Amino acid sequence: MDRHFSRRTGAAGLRGSTLLALAAATGLGAAAPAMAQTPQRGGTLIAAADTEPRNLNPAMVASNGVFYVSSKVIEPLAEMDYDEGLRPVLATGWEGSEDGLSITFTLREGVRWHDGEPFTSADVAFSAMEVWKPLQNLGRSIFANLEAVDTPDDLTAVFRFSEPTPVQLIENALPAVSAVLPRHLYEGTEIAENPLNAAPLGTGPFVFAEHRPGEFYRLTRNDDYWAEGLPYLDAIVQRVLPDAGAKAAALETGDIHLTAFSAVPLTDMARLDAIDGVSVIPGGYEGITYHITVEINHRREELANPLVRQALRHAIDTDFLVDVVFLGFATPSTGPVPSSAADFYTDDVPTYDFDPARAESLLDEAGYPRGADGTRFSLRLRPAPWFAQTRDTGDYVRQALQEVGIAVELVTADPGGHIRAVYTEHDFDLAIGSPVWRNDPAISTTILFRGGQPAGVPFANQYGYDDPEMNALIDAAATELDRDARVALYHDFQRKVAEDLPILNLVDFTFITVARDELQNVANNPRWATSSWADTWIAQ
Amino acid sequence: MPWRFLGRRLQQAVPVLLIVAVGVFFLLEIAEGDAVDAYLAATGAGDAGLAAQLREQYGLTDTLATRFLTYATRLATLDLGHSVAFDRPVLEVIATRLPVTLMLMGSAILVSGALGVILGGLAGWRRGGPADLTITVTALILNAMPGFWLGLLAIILFAVKLRWLPLGGIGSIGADLSGLAAVLDTVRHLLLPVGTLALTYLALYVRLMRAAMIEAADSGWTLAARARGLPERGIVLRHMARPALLPVVTMLGLQAGAMLGGSVVIETVFAIPGLGRLSFEAVTQRDLPLLAGILLAGTLVVVVVNILIDLLYRRLDPRVGDGVRATERRP
Numbered sequence: 001m002d003r004h005f006s007r008r009t010g011a012a013g014l015r016g017s018t019l020l021a022l023a024a025a026t027g028l029g030a031a032a033p034a035m036a037q038t039p040q041r042g043g044t045l046i047a048a049a050d051t052e053p054r055n056l057n058p059a060m061v062a063s064n065g066v067f068y069v070s071s072k073v074i075e076p077l078a079e080m081d082y083d084e085g086l087r088p089v090l091a092t093g094w095e096g097s098e099d100g101l102s103i104t105f106t107l108r109e110g111v112r113w114h115d116g117e118p119f120t121s122a123d124v125a126f127s128a129m130e131v132w133k134p135l136q137n138l139g140r141s142i143f144a145n146l147e148a149v150d151t152p153d154d155l156t157a158v159f160r161f162s163e164p165t166p167v168q169l170i171e172n173a174l175p176a177v178s179a180v181l182p183r184h185l186y187e188g189t190e191i192a193e194n195p196l197n198a199a200p201l202g203t204g205p206f207v208f209a210e211h212r213p214g215e216f217y218r219l220t221r222n223d224d225y226w227a228e229g230l231p232y233l234d235a236i237v238q239r240v241l242p243d244a245g246a247k248a249a250a251l252e253t254g255d256i257h258l259t260a261f262s263a264v265p266l267t268d269m270a271r272l273d274a275i276d277g278v279s280v281i282p283g284g285y286e287g288i289t290y291h292i293t294v295e296i297n298h299r300r301e302e303l304a305n306p307l308v309r310q311a312l313r314h315a316i317d318t319d320f321l322v323d324v325v326f327l328g329f330a331t332p333s334t335g336p337v338p339s340s341a342a343d344f345y346t347d348d349v350p351t352y353d354f355d356p357a358r359a360e361s362l363l364d365e366a367g368y369p370r371g372a373d374g375t376r377f378s379l380r381l382r383p384a385p386w387f388a389q390t391r392d393t394g395d396y397v398r399q400a401l402q403e404v405g406i407a408v409e410l411v412t413a414d415p416g417g418h419i420r421a422v423y424t425e426h427d428f429d430l431a432i433g434s435p436v437w438r439n440d441p442a443i444s445t446t447i448l449f450r451g452g453q454p455a456g457v458p459f460a461n462q463y464g465y466d467d468p469e470m471n472a473l474i475d476a477a478a479t480e481l482d483r484d485a486r487v488a489l490y491h492d493f494q495r496k497v498a499e500d501l502p503i504l505n506l507v508d509f510t511f512i513t514v515a516r517d518e519l520q521n522v523a524n525n526p527r528w529a530t531s532s533w534a535d536t537w538i539a540q
Numbered sequence: 541m542p543w544r545f546l547g548r549r550l551q552q553a554v555p556v557l558l559i560v561a562v563g564v565f566f567l568l569e570i571a572e573g574d575a576v577d578a579y580l581a582a583t584g585a586g587d588a589g590l591a592a593q594l595r596e597q598y599g600l601t602d603t604l605a606t607r608f609l610t611y612a613t614r615l616a617t618l619d620l621g622h623s624v625a626f627d628r629p630v631l632e633v634i635a636t637r638l639p640v641t642l643m644l645m646g647s648a649i650l651v652s653g654a655l656g657v658i659l660g661g662l663a664g665w666r667r668g669g670p671a672d673l674t675i676t677v678t679a680l681i682l683n684a685m686p687g688f689w690l691g692l693l694a695i696i697l698f699a700v701k702l703r704w705l706p707l708g709g710i711g712s713i714g715a716d717l718s719g720l721a722a723v724l725d726t727v728r729h730l731l732l733p734v735g736t737l738a739l740t741y742l743a744l745y746v747r748l749m750r751a752a753m754i755e756a757a758d759s760g761w762t763l764a765a766r767a768r769g770l771p772e773r774g775i776v777l778r779h780m781a782r783p784a785l786l787p788v789v790t791m792l793g794l795q796a797g798a799m800l801g802g803s804v805v806i807e808t809v810f811a812i813p814g815l816g817r818l819s820f821e822a823v824t825q826r827d828l829p830l831l832a833g834i835l836l837a838g839t840l841v842v843v844v845v846n847i848l849i850d851l852l853y854r855r856l857d858p859r860v861g862d863g864v865r866a867t868e869r870r871p
Contacts, residue, residue, distance in 0.1 A: 054627040063583040214813020242808045416578030454588040
């Protein structure tokens with residue numbers, strides 16, 4: 001421990017200081033001078049695998065599990081960067097038109113696909129029109145207004161939109177939604193069934209070599225990579241280790257260099273960090289910050305009352321969640337934009353301190369006094385089952401609400417069952433959710449508040465909350481071309497959320513990487529685990 | 541060869557399979573959410589159009605009756621279909637996993653059976669002595685330990701502290717091994733998981749063997765053998781151990797099924813790509829075709845193992861011959 005914290009403090013616009021504070025608070029990361037070394041070529045990085053998605057095509061499925069493997073093989077137009085904000089990858093530049101109806105991308109010269117064919121604007125046009133817009137889970141909404149992509153020459157792609165589209169939104173979305181596929185291998189095939197979806201072929205620094213289901217993925221160095229001298233590694237192996245305890249043991253023995261996405265339990269972090277040669281690195285995921293929320297079903301008469309929702313917020317101690325559930329690896333939240341997103345965040349919003357007495361008086365005022373048994377009313381709470389922390393938050397919220405006289409019954413299901421119950425059948429009163437902040441409010445945040453979502457859309461407003469003023473704000477920001485005006489609208493949006501409390505944002509967290517110290521350039525961008533690892537190297 | 545008997549065994553397996561197949565369909569049907577819900581949970585975003593598109597693609601939009609009919613027809617024609625979760629043919633998915641589980645399960649059963657016979661035999665022969673006490677108590681303690689915990693302890697000791705054995709997987713990744721080296725590599729990787737499984741099941745065989753040995757020791761034929769002045773060694777092996785093996789062999793067959801399911805935990809701890817983990821994934825992904833395929837494969841394995849056991853039984857017990865129903869003579 002730990003070169004990472006110290007180096008991060010210089011990073012522009014991001015939460016270096018928060019990380020330091022976190023590190024200090026959790027007793028991790030005594031500062032050590034950063035090692036200035038020249039990168040060394042060679043070596044095989046062995047990481048613990050994440051999930052084994054059925055479809056590894058990031059142009060179709062923008063998810064962490066897919067990117068973790070495929071981002072090394074298939075590249076986006078641009079990637080997130082701590083210093084520059086956005087770093088050009090397959091696109092070297094872009095410019096929006098005055099009317100917001102087109103964006104012109106200049107593409108990188110001399111890039112070749114892994115099969116030797118040249119990369120051109122036709123690949124970008126094909127990917128955008130045939131894959132991102134019609135098929136991708138995020139792209140379907142972001143590119144809904146994309147009408148055509150013109151290719152005046154091999155290195156220019158002009159995106160034409162039917163409605164004014166903010167360049168800022170497209171820029172912020174590029175890292176997640178713009179993975180470019182080889183047109184010559186996809187065109188004319190059934191895209192969803194193409195065998196390359198399981199064995200991706202791209203322009204990236206690593207070539208997909210092998211997947212043995214249940215065992216490992218293996219990627220080898222692309223010797224023909226467009227960036228001179230990169231990548232440093234000869235190969236990447238992602239090894240399937242389903243048991244968290246076994247992952248921690250593998251880090252200790254050096255069988256693996258790395259676990260990403262908080263794959264080892266938070267309770268193991270301090271122990272691992274104390275091991276010589278192993279470091280806990282709580283950074284490199286700011287581009288995919290998770291919120292812990294209480295989702296509220298406004299169809300319940302009690303919960304439709306704003307006073308009750310304010311009471312719920314006052315009854316929950318977010319500091320407790322940070323300290324006990326997250327062991328310090330989280331920050332209390334003020335709303336739907338995390339404080340690490342400096343471009344959009346405002347703290348100028350109404351806040352609700354932890355104040356059970358105030359919660360009780362608000363509930364009395366709302367007309368729900370304690371009954372003879374001390375209970376005001378009872379609710380069914382469904383914690384999302386996918387993180388230990390969502391389940392633990394459920395346990396805590398149950399206790400916290402019982403303190404103020406609301407009886408809570410916990411209902412649990414597996415991921416498929418939870419999704420169906422909450423987002424299609426609305427069979428819940430409260431739920432603990434974990435929506436993702438993806439770098440721009442319009443990507444996966446405003447959908448949690450915009451009314452009019454049909455039942456069945458997951459991770460969206462299935463709450464029965466439909467406020468005209470809120471809808472108008474969201475719609476205005478979606479087409480506002482001026483950056484400052486757009487940001488101002490999102491500040492209003494955050495204030496409106498804090499006033500209405502359609503759902504409760506409790507804390508924000510990002511994942512944690514645990515890595516062996518010989519691994520260099522770890523967590524050096526805000527989407528590190530899901531980025532290309534071209535500049536990652538192993539000190540020998 | 542007892543072909544008639546084999547045929548009868550296979551016939552008996554058919555209703556079992558039918559009940560299991562129908563059960564699987566309706567249990568998954570009762571579970572909240574379908575394959576698309578499970579998929580959307582994993583990908584973290586999606587819209588209503590995407591969900592509808594996927595349901596269409598997976599054939600989930602049909603009525604319950606139609607879907608059951610499709611499922612039943614497929615099973616009847618032994619068409620295992622396409623796995624939703626893995627996006628590959630079910631047969632292919634299972635074919636890569638089944639040998640691994642068989643290897644793990646087979647070795648574990650054999651090791652725990654063999655050890656159980658030896659230790660249980662010893663304990664029964666020296667009933668009440670210090671060996672009996674040590675063996676019985678140790679086996680019970682091992683039996684009471686959860687498999688995953690014992691497995692993790694084994695990893696900490698042999699893989700982390702001593703560094704003698706690899707901590708998971710079924711082979712060295714990237715090592716291009718062949719012949720003896722490849723076999724040794726597999727053996728090294730399987731030592732801990734097989735050992736863990738075998739130890740947790742050991743108590744069963746020790747107890748069975750011990751009890752049967754004691755019963756045999758008190759039997760008339762052993763008394764007669766003693767009266768005839770036969771050497772002790774012959775009495776223990778021929779007159780006590782051999783009949784005592786019968787219940788152990790029966791139990792080995794019964795355990796085959798349990799071990800197939802029991803290895804989910806061990807497969808997870810030791811990162812072994814076997815059927816146990818696969819079935820867990822199939823359930824969480826609501827992958828009906830895959831789950832049905834796994835159950836068929838599992839049932840098939842259990843049936844085959846039991847046929848083998850029955851054949852073995854005929855060799856061990858001279859009273860069971862052709863034309864005599866083996867099952868009727870089981871203790």
